[in-house]
Amino acid sequence: MQDTLIPVIADDREKKSDVVDELLRLPQVRLTIQRLPVGDYLVADRLLFERKTLVDLVASIKDGRLFTQARRLAAAKGIPALILQGTGSDLRSQGMSREAIQGALVSLAFRFGIPVLRARDGRECVSLMLYAAGQTADGKKVLLRRPAALGKSKQRRQLYILQGLPGVGDARSRHLLERFQTPANVFTASVDELKQVQGIGRIQAEKIYSLIHENPAEYRFSAGHR
Template sequence: MRHRMDPPTHRIIVDERERRSGIPDLLKSVDINVEVKTLPIGDYIVAHETVVERKSLPDLISSVFDGRLYDQCDRLRENFEHPIILMEGNVDEIDDIIENPLTFYGAVSRIALDFKIPIIPTPSAAHTAKLLVSMCLKKDRAAGPFLKKIKKSNDVQKQQLSSLSSLPGVGEKLAGRMLEKFGTPLRTFNASSAELSKVAGLGPSRAKKIRKMLDTKSSLHKKGNQSTLQE
């Protein structure tokens, strides 16, 4: 006589972009009920009010420079009681990924101290899956619905401060002073190093680093794009 297997009782909601990571398949292999959806915030919802944003080391570093990181932290904090950032990869490789590791550690410190979001490191996707399972088993599944309507951030000033805070060596206070001096983020980005150095607390050295970062051509740039834009 065949016995009917009970369905998995623990569930994790996974953002559809995480399919390629292989983590959803690892979760299914240990009888976690995986629901794949398009999540506006985060990559995994492991329990009521508990969301996990998974970032590989290269993605975490690039999100610092393009301004995504702090905006994501704002939205995670605004919409979930227990946001978590999961940092996946070998930290020993930071020196090979970024010229100045202090920029990386400054960003990590800001996440932990200013946003009060815990950062948990894992060495690989397999260990990430184990951590997600552990979180899922620890949380009370009956506390309420996983999914909810996510509020969209429409605070322009907060977005402006976030974009400027992504610049090398710039925190929220310096970002505020930049806006006081130049009026808009665009004017700040277009300012010369001499003009930037006049912002109180910034100085010539940091101003040069900011200009170097803004003016250095990205390795992602394709030669054909420039001619297309000029037509």
Template sequence: PAATRQIDFLAFAPPGPAITVDDRETSSRVAERLHELGASITLERLEFGDYAIGDRILVERKTVQDFMNTLVERDLFGQIKAMAGAVPRPVLIIEGEEDLYEVRNIHPNAVRGTLAAITVDMGVTLMRTSDADDTAEMLYILAQREGSERGEHKVHPKKSYRSVREEQEYALASFPNIGMKSARLLLEHFGSLKAIIDAEAEELASVHGIGEKTAQGIWDLARRPYR
């Protein structure tokens, strides 16, 4: 019955801001609340993060307890760093009203250092929500804002304070199915955007971490006539 209910609310979701939900998150209250809000939900196994909004935002959701457990028992930094390398706008949501400093017996400065590394060093936006409903409503607003920006053709901010290197990375990452991680791999291998555009699909696919589908997509788009 629970599985049937999950399928039902996803199958008949009304149109709304588009959010891709990792298929391992469908049993959570977050997915159900997104449906109630009117989000257009797509189920997919995401390589990084729990929710994807367009091709620029990935959101990792952790409860306070899970965040602290991952910090102690699993590779929190590796997980967050991989997500941050995949998109221009990575987001970490820590859900729950518990005090981060009291959940586990960890020195407060270690927790502060972790938060500083995630936000400052990795460039991840950190958000706190009170519960699953609050998380869903935050995701819905993020999706609305991203859709509005896309509709106004604001692919990048008008004012840019990025280095040339970062501009090259963002330009390549704007290709379909190319995140920041793949963009950096390609730029490091070929040395310039022109070399990537001029490369054959087989050459692109030969780069470790770039699959044939991704390589063919770059090659096709670079040579497709503008109509």
């Protein structure tokens, strides 16, 4: 029956994805394709999913787009989530360390209140979205809480970028920005320059420098995560 179908709105920029192909195949889904102001899929009028391939995840971390999208997703109406699609082999030769990726995912979960889900392909993406819709149906209590919206100033965004570095919280990010003026200058600073910042000694400076410049040959997710 029509009123038992699960409504799904897919952003029109997703219409060529394997996720849309899978949604079109399912008789229990009522799919609409239109431009969404934020996110890629709105499921059951309450679940807002952003989908990223693992390659796009790395690119969005590098250009800062990930946290801009996260802020908008967290502030939007609905329950937000990020689905990462792909396998560990997709991250080979992407030039980003495991720690940098993990740091970004931790920020999504704890700073923005956005859970991160893993899917191997389009079929698993759809399974996750529909399962989540079932888990939150019929007035079931949702345990996710969204934090207050982040500040929109450029300085605040720069501070959040710096807070993704190891051991850098609110105070140290401010000291770094005062000393170097921009995140770009922080990323090109030497260990000796970093250790001159208030609250950052040599060990901390070496950790920051190592994270920024480390380029492992291969990044692998653990066997427990597909």
